[in-house]
Amino acid sequence: MTPEQIALVQQSFAQVLPIREQAAQIFYERLFALDPSLRPLFKGDLRAQGAKLMSALTFVVGALHKLDTILEEVRMLARRHVGYGVQENHYALVGSALLGTLEEAFGPDFTPAQSAAWGAAYQALAGAMMAAARDMQQAA
Numbered sequence: 001m002t003p004e005q006i007a008l009v010q011q012s013f014a015q016v017l018p019i020r021e022q023a024a025q026i027f028y029e030r031l032f033a034l035d036p037s038l039r040p041l042f043k044g045d046l047r048a049q050g051a052k053l054m055s056a057l058t059f060v061v062g063a064l065h066k067l068d069t070i071l072e073e074v075r076m077l078a079r080r081h082v083g084y085g086v087q088e089n090h091y092a093l094v095g096s097a098l099l100g101t102l103e104e105a106f107g108p109d110f111t112p113a114q115s116a117a118w119g120a121a122y123q124a125l126a127g128a129m130m131a132a133a134r135d136m137q138q139a140a
């Protein structure tokens with residue numbers, strides 16, 4: 001990611017934070033519309049899960065300029081996701097739901113440059129998580 005893309009993601013995420021509960025709700029609606037078979041993987045309360053997701057995103061977005069320093073946390077998150085039944089192909093669906101949520105939340109204010117920057121940020125995060133999950137499954 002370029003420094004400009006990191007700044008675009010950080011600025012737009014700051015605008016999402018005040019509406020994070022609605023954003024999380026839109027996100028899960030979009031995710032389950034894309035693939036209803038994902039719904040049973042979520043065993044707990046979705047509002048609480050949405051809050052956890054937003055706090056994890058806050059952590060990652062804040063560290064986009066130094067992703068190497070949070071790599072171990074990201075890898076542990078990925079390993080826990082294997083236990084939740086998450087598979088590699090699910091990451092693309094979550095990426096689509098995330099981008100769709102941002103488009104819906106921002107409307108025409110969501111620029112192509114912002115969309116590309118979020119796509120790159122999600123790719124960096126999901127790529128690290130998928131690699132960690134693969135390493136874990138190969139070692140097993």
Ligand code: HEM
Pocket residue numbers: 038041042043044045049052053056057077080081084086087090091092094125126129
């Ligand atoms: C790529 C970025 C992602 C982030 C930042 C993220 C974040 C989180 C966080 C913070 C939790 C709370 C539990 C924990 O910390 O272990 C969680 C749980 C969970 N996530 Fe993710 N996640 C991501 C991707 C995914 C994907 C691709 C799926 C696939 C559907 C998924 C499905 C789940 C499920 C099923 C749970 C457990 C929910 C429950 O027990 O009710 N996540 N996630």
